[in-house]
Amino acid sequence: xxxxxxxxxxxxxxxxxxxxxxxxxxxxxxxxxxxxxxxxxxxxxxxxxxxxxxxxxxxxxxxxxxxxxxxxxxxxxxxxxxxxxxxxxxxxxxxxxxxxxxxxxxxxxxxxxxxxxxxxxxxxxxxxxxxxxxxxxxxxxxxxxxxxxxxxxxxxxxxxxxxxxxxxxxxxxxxxxxxx
Amino acid sequence: xxxxxxxxxxxxxxxxxxxxxxxxxxxxxxxxxxxxxxxxxxxxxxxxxxxxxxxxxxxxxxxxxxxxxxxxxxxxxxxxxxxxxxxxxxxxxxxxxxxxxxxxxxxxxxxxxxxxxxxxxxxxxxxxxxxxxxxxxxxxxxxxxxxxxxxxxxxxxxxxxxxxxxxxxxxxxxx
Numbered sequence: 001x002x003x004x005x006x007x008x009x010x011x012x013x014x015x016x017x018x019x020x021x022x023x024x025x026x027x028x029x030x031x032x033x034x035x036x037x038x039x040x041x042x043x044x045x046x047x048x049x050x051x052x053x054x055x056x057x058x059x060x061x062x063x064x065x066x067x068x069x070x071x072x073x074x075x076x077x078x079x080x081x082x083x084x085x086x087x088x089x090x091x092x093x094x095x096x097x098x099x100x101x102x103x104x105x106x107x108x109x110x111x112x113x114x115x116x117x118x119x120x121x122x123x124x125x126x127x128x129x130x131x132x133x134x135x136x137x138x139x140x141x142x143x144x145x146x147x148x149x150x151x152x153x154x155x156x157x158x159x160x161x162x163x164x165x166x167x168x169x170x171x172x173x174x175x176x177x178x179x180x
Numbered sequence: 181x182x183x184x185x186x187x188x189x190x191x192x193x194x195x196x197x198x199x200x201x202x203x204x205x206x207x208x209x210x211x212x213x214x215x216x217x218x219x220x221x222x223x224x225x226x227x228x229x230x231x232x233x234x235x236x237x238x239x240x241x242x243x244x245x246x247x248x249x250x251x252x253x254x255x256x257x258x259x260x261x262x263x264x265x266x267x268x269x270x271x272x273x274x275x276x277x278x279x280x281x282x283x284x285x286x287x288x289x290x291x292x293x294x295x296x297x298x299x300x301x302x303x304x305x306x307x308x309x310x311x312x313x314x315x316x317x318x319x320x321x322x323x324x325x326x327x328x329x330x331x332x333x334x335x336x337x338x339x340x341x342x343x344x345x346x347x348x349x350x351x352x353x354x355x
Contacts, residue, residue, distance in 0.1 A: 033216065043284070044223075044224050051280070059272065060264060
């Protein structure tokens, strides 16, 4: 007979052989109560990580490097090889840094993708063109390919921003080039 | 809380005081879940808003904004290096603000209610800076002021303008 006062917990309390299950539930709830607040400190840490990532990406050197590289391959800018090389290095460093932060859960991936997915796609497109021109035998680094994959996925499936739809076409072209 | 729940189980099983047990469980839930939830959340949003105050009143955004505006609103002489630094500071801090809104660390309403006018004026000056210097840096190529590289700043600008149009911005206090 079901004990209406206890409801679903009845078997765990009445039957000594299953009382340990009740204790397990109690311990689980206790652990949850302790660790649940850490969700917020994690979010706070992610906020710090995000600020740091944005400040690096928007710093003058990163900003200029990606613009030089992108504008060069859009044929809007003439630049010498040394400057192009420096820009490509900076772009690569930024892309690998961002991917490692995403993998280490140091930044909120969704927020970063919402702010930067289009920029990442443009950066990767220009970087791939640079590598094709100067290092045709080299393979594009794995973190860069992974970042492209997640950014492309974001733009195709999750982005609510109409402005980023223009990057879908670039994504289609790059998908095959990167061997994904 | 374990002890609390044990007591609840034992009491209900052995003594059968169901109502007392339910009361105990509610108190345990309050103590164990809701109170930490409230304080942890408050702590995070407090941190977010302290950060926000540091951004809007701190030397980076505020200083950068003043430099850009003194050049493009008041016509004062500011060196190109200073302007470049100011543009970097303004750009990065505004994107950080947009990131904080999306992370939930800062409230959109608070930001745009209090700072929309400054945001619009600053971005207007920033656009003028880009139109003046960036096109020259890229071999005279003219490029759109808001390119696809600055989605977050564009979003920030549009929202701030919308708030200004709707008259939602807090008025300064006159004594």
